[in-house]
Amino acid sequence: MTSSVRVRFAPSPTGYFHIGGARTALFNWLYAKHTQGTFVLRIEDTDTERNTKESLNSLLSNLRWLGLDWDEGPDVGGPYGPYFQSERNEVYQRYLEQLRQAGCVYEKEGAIWLKVSGATQTLDDLIHGPVQRLEEKDFVIYRSNGTPVFHFVNVVDDIDMHITHVIRGEDHLSNTNKHLELYRAFGVTPPKFAHIPLILKTSGPGKMSKRDSGSLVEEYRQKYFLPEGIINYLSLLGWSPKNDREIMPIAEIIAAFDLKDVNNTNARFDEKKLMFINAEHVKNLSPEAFYQQGVIVLKETGHENAIHDTNRLKAIFAIVQEKLRSFEELPHFIEYFFDESYPFEPEAFKKIEKYQPKQRLLELKEKLSALTNFSEENIEACIHTLSETNQIPTGHYIHPLRFAVSGRSVGPSLYHMLPILGQSTVLARIQRCLDTQLS
RNA sequence: GUCCUGUUCGUCUAGAGGUUAGGACAUCGGGUUUUCAUCCCGGCAACAGGAGUUCGAUUCUCCUACGGGACGCCA
Known part of the structure; x- marks a missing residue:
């Protein structure tokens, strides 16, 4: 500590940790970091009727998850303890x-x-x-x-x-x-x-309370939001760096944050913007960080079978990262890479009907099976050749093919995902589509 | 009801006594001769109202309206 600034966050553990409390903790933490002061966590548990052990655990756990570590307080001690008012x-x-x-x-x-x-x-x-x-x-x-x-x-x-x-x-x-x-x-x-200023409900009158949906930090944690995304969004509620910057790493926020720039008008909570900011942080993750988080999410959602082949998983992550908005979407987004019996979505089928999919897939099957090197360039060249020879737009090949190999109408770049699936798998999937959907 | 506090696009915000009032989310439209939940381009959209100060106010002052908060032997 090189400054004499001492701030504190003094919550009362009477329920789940909510967004408003997190924002107050954040502003205290940011000011301490910015001034190189001390951030104290003090637990105001004098209301024995309402305080619970679970609330305290949730509070400490979520504070840590958000990265709002304290210099003095529960577990870490300090010169002015105890830090529980009950003591x-x-x-x-x-x-x-x-x-x-x-x-x-x-x-x-x-x-x-x-x-x-x-x-x-x-x-x-x-x-x-x-x-x-x-x-x-x-x-x-x-x-x-x-x-x-x-x-x-x-x-x-x-x-x-x-x-x-x-x-x-x-x-x-x-x-x-x-x-x-x-x-x-x-x-x-x-x-x-x-x-x-206070954080108001997304709609309707009054400040945001624990009862409002989307108000609990725990909800976002369970949905695999990134702590840095939540921190970034919360920092912008009542504060602004005044330079039109919005997507910022935490270090930049700390450097720019100052109490004099905090405004005095209440702000309405906007989950859509939170989502957007989270998505930006997901895209900005390094491949290694994305991999670490991706594996955790896959394990916790029962997709252990997806994590065995590390290199293949990294290749999949590489083509999928830019498309994801949150890690909550990850398991479903990449499921078909690990499951040969993936379902064919009816809505996706409707979108490809007009392309004479059976004919297109038969042509693709023939040409793709002839490739000796199943590379992204060769696949692309193959489809272009088909398109030119038969005077048919490339989209007429691409859409049915994506549907055949994934059962979906959306996903990562087709040319990039086919080599990951591999030639024999792609051909088998085309055949399954032909047999079950287009016979 | 009393007291405190606030009021720029639907939302988060920037801004200055004289600006085409800027950015972002959302939304709408178009493009990327591969979908889209990515990316790019474009559109729509705001200074609550009334007085006063001033050459000039959305920016300063006051009033009204509306919003938010506090009025516990809760925290």
Whole structure:
């Protein structure tokens, strides 16, 4: 760490990790990386009724999956731990005692209340500018059951952990006055605040919530989205590098990110754009990275039979990468390379009927079987010759042939996929098509 | 209801006191004499409304409308 910036992400593990939380974590992480500061993860688990172990595991796991690693927090420790609020009671008692000594609190109906100043507080928000508001009523900081409430622990921990910048959702903007009252009571200069705009539902009113479809990080992980794609999309919700750049590697985002460029308007979540950005990242993957991920996806989706021949698989990936939008599509997209009993799709058949497919395939079968070197160039030359000799467009050969060898109307470049399948397989597939579809 | 906050194409955004208001997604159309979910080209599409300041405002100020948030012994 070469700067004194200390930021924190302070989630409450009460459900699955959602996009809004991921975006808040991301902005904190980006700012820490950009300033070479420290990113602290603090778990706000004081609500024993709603916190669950599963939620915590999901949170940590998905944060790591996204690559949002923390410098201090659960599992990694740090100088200001513990990082679970449920384990910090002594700290809170100590700070409460301080307020007692200062005469800032009183007890009423078993709970402990903070006396507010009665003065208008001005918050100099890094994103919204000066915000003035009066906190007029005293509020509870310790419940009658002896446990501290959010506002209190949040401020105490930020003080105790030396947080310099509080980057959180705009839904906390109104809470900040309570926090400012607490800082005043403690006699501590507040950190800088940056309230980032909220993410709204794709359609309809209100902010995005865990209940909305597409709102859980877990969903994208299960669909094999690339973490860097999600990070890239999320970074563009409320922030912009202001140079028309959109598809960026994470290093570029870190270098460009700054709180002063975060805007103050809520953004609507757009899954289509997320898809697009993910697809761009899939295309930009190195062959090695694509292979690694491809193998994982094939294994997890029950296609172990596809991964045995590494060289063949790499050849298939090479002609398929540019066509894929997400790894979720991979297994289905390449299935027929590994299965001689692939189905012939009726919709695909409809598209080739007009080309007199039986005749075309018989011609192709004869010419292709005569090739001594089943190369992409020779296949292409062969089809062109056929086309010229019979005065028939090449498409009339290509479409039925693709249908015959894959059962589909779409797929990777035909000239490139045939050599991978191999001459005998291609001829056998043409024959099967002739026998079962065109007899 | 009270308080806070915001308002550029359908969506994410750039922008400047005087611009043909730019880019991207989506969408529509065309092309790549091989499909397309790739690639290329093109079209459609925005400064919420009203006052004020100003030679001039979409850009600054105010009001209205609309949006979002907060008002718990939840976080």
